[in-house]
Amino acid sequence: MDKMEKYIRDGKSGMTPIVKTVVRFVMGIIFIFGAYVVLYGHLTPGGGFAGGVILACGFIILTLAFGKGLALSKFSDKWASIIDNSAALIFLTIGFIGFSGGYFFMNILGKGKEFALFSAGTIPLCNIAIGLKVTASVFAVFLTLSIFGRFVSKLVDDYEDDTEKE
Amino acid sequence: MILYFLALVLFVMGLYCLVAKKNIIKKIIGIVITEYSINLFLVLVGWRKGGIAPILLKGMQKSEIVEKGVDPLPQALVLTSIVIGLGVLALMVSICLRLYEKYKTFDMSEINRLRG
Amino acid sequence: MEIFLLVLTIFMIVGSIVAIEAKNLLSSVISVGIVGFSLGIVFLMLGAPDIAITQVVVEILILVILIRATITTDNTAIEKHKDTFPVVVSLIFFGLFLIFAYFAVQELPQFGDPLPREAAAHYLDNGPEETGAMNIVTAVLLDYRAYDTMGEATVLFASIVGAFVILRRRGRKHRKDEDTEKVGILEDEDIKKNFEGF
Numbered sequence: 001m002d003k004m005e006k007y008i009r010d011g012k013s014g015m016t017p018i019v020k021t022v023v024r025f026v027m028g029i030i031f032i033f034g035a036y037v038v039l040y041g042h043l044t045p046g047g048g049f050a051g052g053v054i055l056a057c058g059f060i061i062l063t064l065a066f067g068k069g070l071a072l073s074k075f076s077d078k079w080a081s082i083i084d085n086s087a088a089l090i091f092l093t094i095g096f097i098g099f100s101g102g103y104f105f106m107n108i109l110g111k112g113k114e115f116a117l118f119s120a121g122t123i124p125l126c127n128i129a130i131g132l133k134v135t136a137s138v139f140a141v142f143l144t145l146s147i148f149g150r151f152v153s154k155l156v157d158d159y160e161d162d163t164e165k166e
Numbered sequence: 167m168i169l170y171f172l173a174l175v176l177f178v179m180g181l182y183c184l185v186a187k188k189n190i191i192k193k194i195i196g197i198v199i200t201e202y203s204i205n206l207f208l209v210l211v212g213w214r215k216g217g218i219a220p221i222l223l224k225g226m227q228k229s230e231i232v233e234k235g236v237d238p239l240p241q242a243l244v245l246t247s248i249v250i251g252l253g254v255l256a257l258m259v260s261i262c263l264r265l266y267e268k269y270k271t272f273d274m275s276e277i278n279r280l281r282g
Numbered sequence: 283m284e285i286f287l288l289v290l291t292i293f294m295i296v297g298s299i300v301a302i303e304a305k306n307l308l309s310s311v312i313s314v315g316i317v318g319f320s321l322g323i324v325f326l327m328l329g330a331p332d333i334a335i336t337q338v339v340v341e342i343l344i345l346v347i348l349i350r351a352t353i354t355t356d357n358t359a360i361e362k363h364k365d366t367f368p369v370v371v372s373l374i375f376f377g378l379f380l381i382f383a384y385f386a387v388q389e390l391p392q393f394g395d396p397l398p399r400e401a402a403a404h405y406l407d408n409g410p411e412e413t414g415a416m417n418i419v420t421a422v423l424l425d426y427r428a429y430d431t432m433g434e435a436t437v438l439f440a441s442i443v444g445a446f447v448i449l450r451r452r453g454r455k456h457r458k459d460e461d462t463e464k465v466g467i468l469e470d471e472d473i474k475k476n477f478e479g480f
Contacts, residue, residue, distance in 0.1 A: 256441065
């Protein structure tokens with residue numbers, strides 16, 4: 001019995017085993033599609049924003065189906081904030097490197113061959129940076145909101161306890 | 167022509183929801199509908215008859231896209247606007263949860279009464 | 283083509299009416315989904331597949347966030363204090379707005395036949411050579427107007443930092459030991475402690 005099997009059999013957290021099994025098979029496809037949309041953003045429809053939100057949706061579906069424990073062990077909020085900040089810095093750095101050729105955000109790398117994956121200079125690099133940033137920040141917001149939900153119920157309990165004492 | 171007007175009707179309905187409703191979640195829904203209508207209007211203005219997406223595919227002549235391609239500029243700006251809308255929505259919902267935690271209600275006039 | 287767009291736009295307006303006037307918050311949130319997904323189809327028909335992908339995915343996220351805001355709280359939107367004044371004033375004002383909008387729309391260029399656009403013509407003509415990107419929307423986004431994208435990234439960053447700060451339970455000054463686990467972010471040992479059961 002591997003680790004995922006244990007998560008699926010666990011009845012306490014998350015949704016029913018049917019949902020968990022389906023999510024287990026769909027997860028890989030979602031992540032591959034998100035990575036494809038980010039990497040091929042300069043050739044096909046998509047780009048950093050759409051791909052990043054798709055990747056974040058993959059993590060969110062993991063959280064909703066399996067509960068918080070599994071998602072936090074795969075991609076914790078600390079890593080989310082680190083990736084968020086560093087991706088923003090990477091994007092800014094790409095912009096500043098453009099100064100070596102003349103102006104801000106100049107496309108200094110070679111254009112490459114048409115319709116090739118490694119073409120269009122700095123655009124794929126920018127796409128990857130933006131994709132990482134959007135993934136991390138959207139997932140961090142979702143984590144903050146969902147973790148906070150526990151506190152609302154807890155606070156309401158505290159409030160009721162106080163009123164009972166009075 | 168009528169499509170522009172319908173987009174503006176959607177805008178007005180979002181504003182009405184924002185002004186006249188008392189529930190905070192309803193106000194957020196109004197802001198979201200307003201954003202949608204503005205995005206729709208901008209993309210509608212860029213369209214041209216028989217237009218195709220501004221993406222050069224393999225085996226496509228370049229003159230084809232110059233003749234038929236729709237305006238890429240509003241599309242790029244609307245793309246950023248959608249993602250900004252998501253961030254602002256998260257901020258608004260967090261403020262709402264904070265208010266609910268403090269006042270135990272979503273009603274705006276109730277919150278005003280409790281604060282006063 | 284135009285008839286499809288017309289039907290979809292009217293569908294969006296009906297969905298927004300339901301979203302505004304529904305008595306239950308959950309059904310009103312789900313009706314926003316009608317508007318958003320129809321908008322995705324409209325974008326797809328208007329030759330904007332980039333925005334259509336983003337709109338559909340973002341709409342799912344908006345639904346998740348809004349349902350999360352409503353699901354644990356009181357689930358009704360019945361207003362206890364009914365004020366007629368804001369409703370009447372806003373209806374009058376927005377009626378006037380729509381009348382003026384009707385005349386303003388007549389002055390716009392015809393739908394499907396926009397004015398000659400020099401910037402768009404330049405991007406469509408020289409985009410693939412100058413940037414190497416075949417998707418001209420991406421070329422505009424990350425090469426011609428990358429400065430704008432940087433501003434967008436900054437706004438996203440700022441709003442998320444704002445959400446983190448607002449959801450923190452207490453300020454840094456008055457934090458006690460028992461509060462640390464309630465501050466938006468969980469530490470490693472808290473995760474271990476709270477999720478040992480897995």
